[in-house]
Amino acid sequence: MRYWLFKSEPNTWSWDQQVARGEAGEQWDGVRNYQARNNMREMQLGDRGFFYHSLSEKAVVGVVEVSALAHPDSTTDDPRWDCVDIKAVGPFATPVTLADIKADPRLSDMVLVKNSRLSVQPVTQAEWDIICAMGDFSA
Template sequence: MAHWLVKSEPFKWSWDQQVAAGTQGTFWNGVRNHSAKLNLIAMKVGEEAFFYHSNEGKEIVGIVEIIKPYYPDPSDASGKFGMVDLRAKTALKNPVTLAAVKADPRLKDMALVKLSRLSVQPVTEEEWAIVCALGGL
């Protein structure tokens, strides 16, 4: 199974709001980048993603699970973009900051470092294990 990272600005949608959505989860909409769209399309039910607070905090704070595969995003008037549904799974015991990711030479090729503006990113198995360890899981 693949792993992912999804970004959200906490003032728009935070980890706490994701947790409050409960087991029913919520949709992950608003993606308007074609590379991010392709990543959403590739997501499978049961796969996991890191939840990253962008702009404020700049840290990986939790893990979400994909609970519904890609479907049309009704907020997109063009009809070109879609979304998936996610539910909170677990918080990281220690949030992993962007600075910590950049400081770890094992993560130098992580999309979070190389493709910093991409809102939905793949995460390799090795990167997943390293970040989980850094996060206290």
């Protein structure tokens, strides 16, 4: 299993909206960055990801799971853009903020710290474990 981080502006697509989609999940559409698209093309069913609220909150708020492999993004006719489907697994008991992540020296090499603008990014096993512990998440 690999780990990822999915960034969303909560006023565009929030954790609560993701949870409301239930087992059906939702396609992670609208991504128009080649690196983020390529990351989604690498994903496998069952991979886990952090759901990150960007903008004002800047915090990991929950965990999602890849429920459909990369497929054409239905929000465009441009064949260059793919997306995956994700479903909510569970919320963090305590959201983990970007400030919390930056304050932990063990996370200094995390993509979120070095390239916070990338909307879909890989997370290492060690980073995953640390942030899950910080957010009091286990599943």
